Amino acid sequence: MYISLIIYLCVFTQNSGDVNNYPNILLISVDTLRANHLSCYGYEYPTSPNIDKLAEKGIVFDNCIAEVPLTCPSFSSMFTSKFPRTIGVTRNGLGISEEDISITELFKDKGYFTFCVQSNWTLKAKLSGLKKGFDIYDDDFHVKRWGIFSPERIADEVTQKCIDIIKKLPEDKTFFGWVHYSDPHAPYHFRKKYNVHHEEKVRKNEKTYKTVKFYDSEIRFTDEQIGILLENIPENTTIVFVADHGESLYEHNYLGHGRKLYQNEVRIPLIIVSPEIKPGRTEIPVRGIDIGPTILAIANIQKSKGMLGMDVLNESIDKERVRVIETYGGAVPKIPILRSLMKKSGPIMQSVIVEDWKLIVKGNQKELYNINEDPKEINNMAKKYPEKVSKMQSIIEKWTKNTPINNKKDIKKLSNEDLEILRSMGYLE
Ligand SMILES: [Zn+2]
Numbered sequence: 001m002y003i004s005l006i007i008y009l010c011v012f013t014q015n016s017g018d019v020n021n022y023p024n025i026l027l028i029s030v031d032t033l034r035a036n037h038l039s040c041y042g043y044e045y046p047t048s049p050n051i052d053k054l055a056e057k058g059i060v061f062d063n064c065i066a067e068v069p070l071t072c073p074s075f076s077s078m079f080t081s082k083f084p085r086t087i088g089v090t091r092n093g094l095g096i097s098e099e100d101i102s103i104t105e106l107f108k109d110k111g112y113f114t115f116c117v118q119s120n121w122t123l124k125a126k127l128s129g130l131k132k133g134f135d136i137y138d139d140d141f142h143v144k145r146w147g148i149f150s151p152e153r154i155a156d157e158v159t160q161k162c163i164d165i166i167k168k169l170p171e172d173k174t175f176f177g178w179v180h181y182s183d184p185h186a187p188y189h190f191r192k193k194y195n196v197h198h199e200e201k202v203r204k205n206e207k208t209y210k211t212v213k214f215y216d217s218e219i220r221f222t223d224e225q226i227g228i229l230l231e232n233i234p235e236n237t238t239i240v241f242v243a244d245h246g247e248s249l250y251e252h253n254y255l256g257h258g259r260k261l262y263q264n265e266v267r268i269p270l271i272i273v274s275p276e277i278k279p280g281r282t283e284i285p286v287r288g289i290d291i292g293p294t295i296l297a298i299a300n301i302q303k304s305k306g307m308l309g310m311d312v313l314n315e316s317i318d319k320e321r322v323r324v325i326e327t328y329g330g331a332v333p334k335i336p337i338l339r340s341l342m343k344k345s346g347p348i349m350q351s352v353i354v355e356d357w358k359l360i361v362k363g364n365q366k367e368l369y370n371i372n373e374d375p376k377e378i379n380n381m382a383k384k385y386p387e388k389v390s391k392m393q394s395i396i397e398k399w400t401k402n403t404p405i406n407n408k409k410d411i412k413k414l415s416n417e418d419l420e421i422l423r424s425m426g427y428l429e
Contacts, residue, residue: 019111019174022299023274024237026175028229030222031071031120031152031182032257034246035064035269036375037219045196047219050227051271054241058273060281061312065353067288068327069245069257069265071185072122072130074288078242079103079130081292081307088406090328090347092122092427095129095412101304103292104133107176110301113169117161119153119182121421127412134178136165151425152182155225163232176299179229183222184247186256186426188214194221208250215249238274238298242291251376256426259329261351261360262377266325272313274298285321285353286312319355324399326350346405352396359392366393 035041038048040055041062067077072092073084079102084090087100096102104114116131118124118139125131125139138161141153162179169175183189194217197209230239246265248254257265270286272294289309296303297311310317326347351360356372359382368382368389382389414422422428 019299020172022110022112022174024175024234025107025112025177025240025295025298026233026237027178027240027242027295028226029075029178029180029241030184030219030226030243031180032185032245032247033219033222033243033269034264035243035267036264037216038269040271041269045216047196047216048223050223050230051241051269054226054230054239054273055271057279058239058271059277059279059313061270061272061284061286062281063283064242064268064270064286065266065288065323065325066243066245066268067325069261070327071120071244072128073328074244075123075130076100076128077288078244078291081289081303081309083289083308083403084328085326085347085403085405086308090405092425093127093412093414093418093422095127096132097129098132100129101306102130102132103296103301103303104130104176104178106133106296106301106304107299108133108135110299111174112176112299113173114176115165116178117158117165117180119155119158119180120185121151121418121425122427123180127414127418129412138165151421152185155181155183155222159225159229162229166233176295181222181225183218184215186247188218190214191217191221194218194224196220205250211255212249215247236275239272240291240295240298241269241271241273243268258327258427259348261325261327261349263358263371263375266351277313283319284312284317285319285323285355286317287323287325321354322395322399323353324350324396325353350396350400352392352399354392354395357388357392359389359396361393361396368392 037043038051039046040052066074068074068084070092073089076087076089076096077084080087080096080100087096089096108114114134115136116134123130125137131137158181196216197213245257246267247257248264251264252262254260290312293303293307293309293311294313297314327349329348349362356370358369358371360367366382366389367380368385369377419428
């Protein structure tokens with residue numbers, strides 16, 4: 001058993017319900033940012049000096065996984081604290097419904113001013129439904145770049161938008177803000193000024209090396225912008241830093257995210273910085289649905305009925321905690337009726353993690369890894385430990401049976417522009 005990390009509730013419950021007694025909270029998220037490409041998560045190249053500084057001031061969660069390695073489903077899980085299948089948001093292009101309560105609505109009810117600066121097309125209000133509860137949801141980025149509609153807004157513009165909104169707020173207004181950066185998402189643009197791979201020696205695999213070099217330059221650029229943002233926000237703002245999913249950089253013969261469940265795609269950074277928190281690191285098992293209740297607890301807001309995650313700052317979490325995750329693939333079909341039918345189709349891959357052991361199941365294919373000893377998931381031990389495989393598989397089966405897929409009918413309408421963008425991002429079948 002782990003002892004809870006801090007005693008937020010004790011600090012704040014003695015205050016009145018007045019929102020001014022609670023901190024400003026800024027959720028900073030980065031799309032497609034695998035944890036192990038940040039220096040503060042052990043990466044050998046200096047991609048993240050500003051995020052590292054943040055990490056030194058706060059608590060770093062070493063063992064946090066996304067519910068699903070895909071943008072809109074992952075954020076929908078964080079904001080509703082429910083599994084993607086429970087809310088019927090298993091792919092991009094499917095958004096949350098009116099009946100799914102988002103943490104933003106609870107912040108709004110508490111009296112917080114709420115704003116969001118968005119940068120990823122799949123998170124636009126009309127596609128994601130995540131606008132609920134936000135006073136400002138700035139998702140206006142229709143600029144064409146490189147001759148095509150850009151699926152993302154570039155980090156410098158995101159930073160500036162966020163600073164502008166905060167500067168215009170009255171000083172006595174307590175805020176919950178969400179700022180999302182998307183630069184590390186493909187297509188990766190090489191930012192020479194932010195290149196962290198300076199050695200010129202020829203690598204064995206030039207294609208992989210170039211991809212990693214490009215990807216890392218996008219991370220370093222985003223990090224720079226996060227540094228600028230952090231210098232321009234009110235002191236004592238509580239910061240929650242997270243990613244929606246990682247990225248496979250040709251590992252397991254795959255470039256991208258959404259289709260597999262290896263650690264490169266599902267292990268995400270999570271850092272929380274607040275005057276109330278003693279800096280440090282923890283390996284408690286955390287998952288996407290915990291993000292919402294944890295942020296709520298910082299403002300002493302009770303999670304709503306049906307929210308499934310835990311407040312990882314205050315609740316005790318077993319190190320044996322069972323985490324089942326799954327993916328449905330990345331893309332949505334072009335034809336609306338197929339999008340409706342698709343809801344009934346099951347996951348393409350499922351996985352369960354219990355302590356150091358991880359089982360990945362795809363049809364009859366089973367892979368078992370000790371992710372502590374073999375973090376790259378190379379040595380499949382399924383044949384060596386058949387009993388472990390069968391025990392872990394039965395956990396997945398039980399979870400699947402007890403967690404019905406939501407077959408809600410309200411499918412978001414996709415315009416021709418949406419279809420063009422989703423195609424450019426690789427999210428259209
Ligand atoms: Zn994403």
